[in-house]
Amino acid sequence: MRAVQITRFMHSRWLVLIMALALVCVAMTAYTNIPVEYLAGDRGLVLPSANLWIPNPHTAMWVNIGATLGLAALMVVLNRSYNLLRTMTLLDASLFLAMSMSTPWLLVQFYTGTPLCLTLIVCILLLYSTYQNPGRRKRIFLIFFLLSAMTMTQYCYAVYVPVFIIGSMQMRIFSIKTLIAIILGTITPWWIMLGSGLITTSDIHIPDFGNMFGTFYLIDNLQLLVAVLISAAVLVAGWCLNFPRMIAYNAHMRAYNGTMSVLALVTLIALCADFINLPAYAPVLFMCASFYMGRMFAAQASPKSYIPITTIFLIYATLLIWSLIP
DSSP: OHHHHHHHHHTSHHHHHHHHHHHHHHHHHHHHHSOOOOOOOOOOSSSOOGGGTOOOHHHHHHHHHHHHHHHHHHHHHHHHHHOTTSSOOOHHHHHHHHHHHTOHHHHTSOOTHHHHHHHHHHHHHHHHTTTTOGGGHHHHHHHHHHHHHHHTTOGGGGGGHHHHHHHHHHTTOOSHHHHHHHHHHHHHHHHHHHHTTSSOGGGOOOOOGGGGGSOOOTTTTHHHHHHHHHHHHHHHHHHHHHHHHHHTSOHHHHHHHHHHHHHHHHHHHHHHHTGGGHHHHHHHHHHHHHHHHHHHHHTOOOGGGHHHHHHHHHHHHHHHHHHHOO
C-alpha cells in the first residue's frame, strides 16, 4: 500500500508544485552563489537574439523562471487536451522541471532555448487541433508565421520547419491549400518587416554556418554536455520502450505520436550537427525526454515503478549539485 501511495504521489500535482518551488529556490541560489556564464547574444538574421532582449540580469532570471514554469504548465495542457500519455499523469511536467534544474546557470538567464521551446509547444498544440479538419488551415498559417517570425532572431527555429510540414501530413490535412498556407505563413513576417521599412535587405545577416562545426570546449561545458547526453539517453530509452505501444494505437494517436517522434529526432540531429548551439536545443531535449519517460511510467502497472522514477530524479539532482559546486 505504501508503494502504491508513493507511486501515485509521483504522478500527482503535488510533486509538480514541489518541483516548481524547488526550481525557484535553485535559480535564486545559483544566481547569488555561483558565477553565471552568460551566453553571448547576436543579432540573429535581422533581429537581436533572445539573449539581448532583457538587459537586466535579475529581470531576465525571473522571466526565464516564469517561462520555464509556463512550459511545464503547457505540457500538462497538452496531455489533458489530447491524452498523449494515455492517463492524466503529471509526471512528465515534474521530470521536465527536474531536468531544467540540472543546468541552473541556464535557468538564471533568458536565452534562445526558452522561447524556442515555448514556440514549439504552442505550435504542437495548434497542429494537433487540425487533425482531419481542413477548416483549420488558418492554424497551419499561424504555425509557420510564428516559426518564420522567430527565425529572424535565431536560425534554430528554421531547423524545426520540416517537423511541422511532416506534421501537417500526419494530421491528414496536407493539400495544395495547406501548402499555400505554409508558404504564406513563412513569407508574411518578412513581407511585413520589409514592406513597412522596419528592415531592409541590407539588414539581413546570414550566419556563418561554418561555426556550427566549430570547436566545442569540453572542459568549460562538461556539466552541460553530461546533462545533455544523459537526457538524450533517457529520450532514446523512453522512445524505444514506448514504441510497441505507439504502433498499437489507432491512426489518430499515431499521428500525434508521430509528430512528437519527428520533433525528438530533429532535436537529436540538431544537437549533433549544431553543437555550438547546444544550450538552445537543451530545453527542447528536456521536454521530449520527459514526455517519453512520463509516458513509459504512466503505462507501468507495477506499484514499485517509483523506484526507477526516483533514480532518474536522483541522477538530475546529482547534476544539479555538481553545477552548484564552485
